[in-house]
Amino acid sequence: MIEMRDVHKAFGINRVLRGVTLTIPRGESMVIIGGSGTGKSVALKCILGLIRPDTGQILLDGEDVARAERDAFLARFGMLFQGGALFDSLTVWQNVAFRLLRGRLKRPKAQAREIAIEKLRRVGLTPETADLFPAELSGGMQKRVGLARAIAAAPEIIFFDEPTTGLDPIMAGVINELIREIVVEMGATAMTITHDMSSVRAIADKVAMLHNGKIRWTGPVAEMDDSGDPYLTQFITGSAQGPIEAVR
Amino acid sequence: MTFVLAPFAAVGRSTLAMLATIGSVAIYCALTLNHLLRPPFYFREFLSALLAIGYFSLPVVGLTMVFTGGALALQIYAGGARFNAESVVPQIVAIGIVRELGPVLTGLMVAGRVSASIAAEIGTMKVTEQIDALVTLSTNPLKYLTIPRVLAATLVVPLLAAVGDIIGVLGGYLVSTSRLGFTPAVYLTNTWDFLEAADMVSSLAKAAVFGFIVALMGCYHGMNSGRGAQGVGRATTNAVVSSSILILASNYLLTELFF
Numbered sequence: 073m074i075e076m077r078d079v080h081k082a083f084g085i086n087r088v089l090r091g092v093t094l095t096i097p098r099g100e101s102m103v104i105i106g107g108s109g110t111g112k113s114v115a116l117k118c119i120l121g122l123i124r125p126d127t128g129q130i131l132l133d134g135e136d137v138a139r140a141e142r143d144a145f146l147a148r149f150g151m152l153f154q155g156g157a158l159f160d161s162l163t164v165w166q167n168v169a170f171r172l173l174r175g176r177l178k179r180p181k182a183q184a185r186e187i188a189i190e191k192l193r194r195v196g197l198t199p200e201t202a203d204l205f206p207a208e209l210s211g212g213m214q215k216r217v218g219l220a221r222a223i224a225a226a227p228e229i230i231f232f233d234e235p236t237t238g239l240d241p242i243m244a245g246v247i248n249e250l251i252r253e254i255v256v257e258m259g260a261t262a263m264t265i266t267h268d269m270s271s272v273r274a275i276a277d278k279v280a281m282l283h284n285g286k287i288r289w290t291g292p293v294a295e296m297d298d299s300g301d302p303y304l305t306q307f308i309t310g311s312a313q314g315p316i317e318a319v320r
Numbered sequence: 321m322t323f324v325l326a327p328f329a330a331v332g333r334s335t336l337a338m339l340a341t342i343g344s345v346a347i348y349c350a351l352t353l354n355h356l357l358r359p360p361f362y363f364r365e366f367l368s369a370l371l372a373i374g375y376f377s378l379p380v381v382g383l384t385m386v387f388t389g390g391a392l393a394l395q396i397y398a399g400g401a402r403f404n405a406e407s408v409v410p411q412i413v414a415i416g417i418v419r420e421l422g423p424v425l426t427g428l429m430v431a432g433r434v435s436a437s438i439a440a441e442i443g444t445m446k447v448t449e450q451i452d453a454l455v456t457l458s459t460n461p462l463k464y465l466t467i468p469r470v471l472a473a474t475l476v477v478p479l480l481a482a483v484g485d486i487i488g489v490l491g492g493y494l495v496s497t498s499r500l501g502f503t504p505a506v507y508l509t510n511t512w513d514f515l516e517a518a519d520m521v522s523s524l525a526k527a528a529v530f531g532f533i534v535a536l537m538g539c540y541h542g543m544n545s546g547r548g549a550q551g552v553g554r555a556t557t558n559a560v561v562s563s564s565i566l567i568l569a570s571n572y573l574l575t576e577l578f579f
């Protein structure tokens with residue numbers, strides 16, 4: 073279980089998170105929605121300790137992550153970055169198998185490669201892509217390699233930052249199904265950021281909406297449509313008219 | 321009033337910023353030294369750093385030193401002629417190259433080539449979140465990126481400097497024998513008899529320090545690169561400038577220490 077308690081983060085005068093409180097129960101799929109630039113990616117990075125919050129607490133299974141042993145803590149996580157963040161000096165399969173080639177999960181090269189190719193297949197990439205370099209792939213393909221890397225070591229908790237952005241509708245469907253599968257079959261806890269409402273409906277158990285640095289609304293995905301919250305309703309319907317300003 | 325104080329505030333601000341940078345470089349340096357010989361050690365990264373820093377710098381260093389050695393011979397001949405001491409060319413070329421110009425010019429050329437490319441590579445990784453990705457994949461960027469490069473540079477720049485010394489002396493030899501009328505055998509004997517072990521040791525020791533500085537500055541500025549292409553550009557410039565200045569400053573201190 074992940075808990076964020078009154079987390080604040082500012083970059084200079086830009087107050088991005090202004091008291092985020094959110095609980096993600098174990099084994100559930102939480103989707104975070106919210107306008108562009110509201111701090112969704114920053115929130116994920118705070119949990120991972122890549123950005124240190126100014127104030128507030130983040131707990132993993134009741135333990136403060138700031139005090140946890142870093143290696144053991146990170147070994148439980150997988151993360152898909154918004155921009156892919158593939159290592160461009162390594163080939164695709166070496167990227168995917170990064171964790172399996174070094175450190176405590178190290179295994180023989182042939183075996184690591186096999187696992188990598190299997191994970192690539194699950195995100196809809198052929199074995200031929202395995203020996204290419206990230207720079208030789210399209211944007212959507214890079215995204216999927218990043219996804220394969222995030223799930224390669226079968227982590228307990230997985231963060232997906234916009235997994236379906238830049239993918240065609242069919243491939244987006246495949247990825248949505250994959251994320252659902254990972255949560256249901258492997259019992260993983262997932263936290264996904266997305267702007268794609270069909271993706272929200274496909275993968276979420278719960279939805280949280282971030283607005284103005286706070287969680288505006290959170291609840292089960294089934295209650296999303298008749299929440300009665302004008303902000304959430306405007307976001308779901310994608311209307312230009314409503315309480316959320318278009319310029320922010 | 322603020323109008324009068326503004327220049328003082330500006331001086332104060334940049335002084336504080338400079339002190340802060342010195343502090344953070346020192347901390348980074350201490351961290352690097354602390355982790356230098358502790359596992360895990362990434363051997364593949366170390367080998368590719370050896371190749372990039374050492375092997376691929378050979379042409380640059382070789383060309384620099386052959387021309388420098390040649391020019392040095394001409395200058396010493398011209399200077400020596402003023403008090404009828406033209407015959408000291410081999411000895412002074414050897415001393416000048418081995419004790420001073422070999423390690424310093426090698427260090428500066430490597431600073432231009434290597435610290436720039438390290439800073440650009442690591443800076444780009446930082447900007448594209450690859451450093452963050454490393455962390456989430458349970459890999460310490462200091463161990464994976466910095467240590468192999470710093471260790472490789474510290475070990476391989478002395479070798480480069482040794483090759484540079486030899487090529488520099490060779491440059492002096494070529495010019496002296498072909499243009500200044502020295503006999504090849506005599507020139508070589510004079511050079512060889514004159515040099516002492518201490519000269520070579522100091523040359524290599526200086527080069528090791530310069531190698532360390534170059535890689536450390538490249539990594540430091542890359543890791544602290546600002547955002548976007550502009551941030552990487554600035555990191556690259558800072559890496560080259562700071563490593564060059566540190567090389568020249570530490571060269572003076574080391575020379576004081578050795579002689």
Ligand SMILES: Nc1ncnc2c1ncn2[C@@H]1O[C@H](COP(=O)(O)OP(=O)(O)OP(=O)(O)O)[C@@H](O)[C@H]1O
Nearest residue numbers: 083086088106107108109110111112113114115154
């Ligand atoms: N390292 C950083 N330094 C300074 N400002 C930052 C940094 N990271 C994020 N920000 C700022 O924080 C704000 C939120 O950024 P974030 O990337 O979290 O947005 P987001 O909600 O993920 O948006 P999008 O949906 O477009 O990805 C932005 O205004 C951004 O400029």
Ligand SMILES: [Mg+2]
Nearest residue numbers: 112113154233
């Ligand atoms: Mg984002």
